[in-house]
Amino acid sequence: MSEKALTLKQSGVRWLWLAILIFIADIGIKFLVMENMGYGWANRIEILPFFNLLYVHNYGAAFSFLSDQAGWQRWLFTGIAFVVSGVLTYWMSKLPATEKWNNSAYAMIIGGAVGNVFDRIVHGFVVDYLDFYWGNYHWPAFNLADAAICIGAAMIILDGFRKKENTGA
Template sequence: MLRPGLILAAIVMILDQATKWWIVETVMRPEGVAETPFFSPVRIEVLPVFDLVMAWNRGVSFGIFNTDGPWNALVLSVLSLVISGGLVLWLHKAETRLVGYALGAIIGGALGNVVDRIRWGAVADFLDVHVAGWHWPAFNLADSAITVGAVLLVLDALFPRRDLGKN
């Protein structure tokens, strides 16, 4: 399951970076703003419950540890790389496609966010889901892949299959 999981990780990372490039460099860059991507927020309504926004997360999930500390990006990047390395070892031993793809999604999402931290010092979040004035924290494709992968791992643990999921 190593090869399919790593292929999925690469696809997730590439799609994540492509969507972030499109949002940061094209959709959210106001006229006349040059180099820095840290500009005032823009909100584009797509659906009554879904907007595109520009949010920079210097922390982890849901903005935890979202500070502008000098070591934040480095520490979180190293931590993500170490965790991704452990997930690659797990992927190497994965016995089912479901687990292989789940791990691949998590690895690709984590590495996509590491690229942001290295490039900008923060993760570019731009998807905003909201209902009746309540907003879910802004997120991106990498975050979605990590979440879907984690949910699949939990489901696999809760509802193991007998030999059906192998190869």
């Protein structure tokens, strides 16, 4: 039994506009932060009683995972991001463009991954600038790319709980 191949226009690849939008917004915000803020916690800007803007470098992955290593992690995380982005783009090519939930989730992950890869390649670190906290406990600083990746991943997990239509197959 063979399935009819989707054309580029019919496939979820059309949703890559969202990845491009996230990438551009992420890089733009990071540029503004780097150009207009002093580095480090001492230069944070208090916005709300639970939220600061700041400028810090992350040499690792999420929550500074492996940030204390000698630099090899930069290329490991870059490679992982390229592989994941490639796989998700392939999956998008197999989904119809009308499958908005999964295509947007995949695009969010791709946009965030490429935004952080850009930082790793150009700067050797990822720029983080969002600091949420409660009392003296600060969640690890993150950025728009990280948020897009987390939201996209949560959407994929939630999709596993959504009721699927029975196609009769």
